[in-house]
Amino acid sequence: MRQGTTTGQATSLYAHGLRLAPSSEPQPERVAGATLTIIAPSRNEEESATLLAEAVRRALDSTAYELLFVDDSDDATPQVLQQLAEREDLHVRFLHRARGPERWGGLSGAVVDGLKLATGAYACIIDADLQHPPEKIPELLRAAQEHDADVVMACRYIPGGSSEGLDGPLRTLFSLGCKWLAKILFPRRLRGVHDPLSGFLLIKRSITRDVSLQPIGFKISLELLIRCPRQRFVEVPYRFRRRARGTSKADFRVGTLYLQHLGRLRFF
Numbered sequence: 001m002r003q004g005t006t007t008g009q010a011t012s013l014y015a016h017g018l019r020l021a022p023s024s025e026p027q028p029e030r031v032a033g034a035t036l037t038i039i040a041p042s043r044n045e046e047e048s049a050t051l052l053a054e055a056v057r058r059a060l061d062s063t064a065y066e067l068l069f070v071d072d073s074d075d076a077t078p079q080v081l082q083q084l085a086e087r088e089d090l091h092v093r094f095l096h097r098a099r100g101p102e103r104w105g106g107l108s109g110a111v112v113d114g115l116k117l118a119t120g121a122y123a124c125i126i127d128a129d130l131q132h133p134p135e136k137i138p139e140l141l142r143a144a145q146e147h148d149a150d151v152v153m154a155c156r157y158i159p160g161g162s163s164e165g166l167d168g169p170l171r172t173l174f175s176l177g178c179k180w181l182a183k184i185l186f187p188r189r190l191r192g193v194h195d196p197l198s199g200f201l202l203i204k205r206s207i208t209r210d211v212s213l214q215p216i217g218f219k220i221s222l223e224l225l226i227r228c229p230r231q232r233f234v235e236v237p238y239r240f241r242r243r244a245r246g247t248s249k250a251d252f253r254v255g256t257l258y259l260q261h262l263g264r265l266r267f268f
């Protein structure tokens with residue numbers, strides 16, 4: 001596992017699963033005073049990573065933030081991330097997980113590893129392929145601060161939002177089917193939640209403390225909504241855009257992992 005920091009170091013720090021490092025182990029470099037850690041899971045996003053980092057910088061000009069990529073790529077993405085981490089203006093760190101058991105949990109496991117390395121009081125989870133608009137991040141943070149919210153979901157299925165970027169009617173139908181299945185299985189936890197599978201959300205990082213997160217597949221939001229204690233919850237609309245670069249990693253296997261994930265959440 002390789003970790004890049006704003007100083008451009010690359011070190012091997014953690015074993016499989018990235019349990020929180022005991023204080024005797026080397027700690028990742030911290031961005032002093034970061035209010036917000038943006039966690040971007042990435043897999044083969046060499047064309048999008050720079051665009052995301054620059055869009056985040058434009059959106060968050062006046063906020064103390066760090067952008068943490070958790071990367072499972074086999075293309076040139078780690079090299080691109082290394083270059084971004086060396087630029088001081090972008091506040092980028094990255095964790096590259098080597099092929100094999102380090103990549104536990106896929107996208108969702110990557111986010112859990114990111115939460116363990118995050119330094120901000122708030123963590124925002126966003127796709128690295130720009131389908132989630134980075135310019136919405138300040139609105140999510142403002143909503144969290146104004147309402148003292150534990151979770152702010154960026155929502156496609158409320159007025160002002162849209163799922164137009166989903167790839168065709170079949171994918172849209174599948175997405176809605178997955179959403180309703182989750183709502184039927186967890187009626188109380190998901191009451192009033194209009195888009196429980198949105199991969200774009202902001203949380204108070206403290207709600208993940210003392211919680212064992214063991215997600216698989218793509219639906220980290222569901223894991224957080226079901227397992228973490230939360231009192232105040234806010235929704236903000238957003239338009240899910242079409243993927244502009246790179247290729248989708250959502251396939252049939254992701255669907256079967258989703259069913260497995262639901263089973264684990266229900267019974268374990």
Ligand SMILES: Nc1nc2c(ncn2[C@@H]2O[C@H](COP(=O)(O)OP(=O)(O)OP(=O)(O)O)[C@@H](O)[C@H]2O)c(=O)[nH]1
Pocket residue numbers: 040041042043044045070071072106107110126127128129131165166167218243247248249250
């Ligand atoms: N770290 C990590 N990131 C992943 C993995 N799979 C996908 N991602 C990233 O997670 C985000 C969402 O994946 P996508 O393939 O875009 O899935 P999607 O947005 O649901 O599907 P599309 O609309 O078809 O793009 C992207 O930033 C991917 O690079 C993985 O196994 N590990």
Ligand SMILES: [Mg+2]
Pocket residue numbers: 127129131243248
């Ligand atoms: Mg995508």
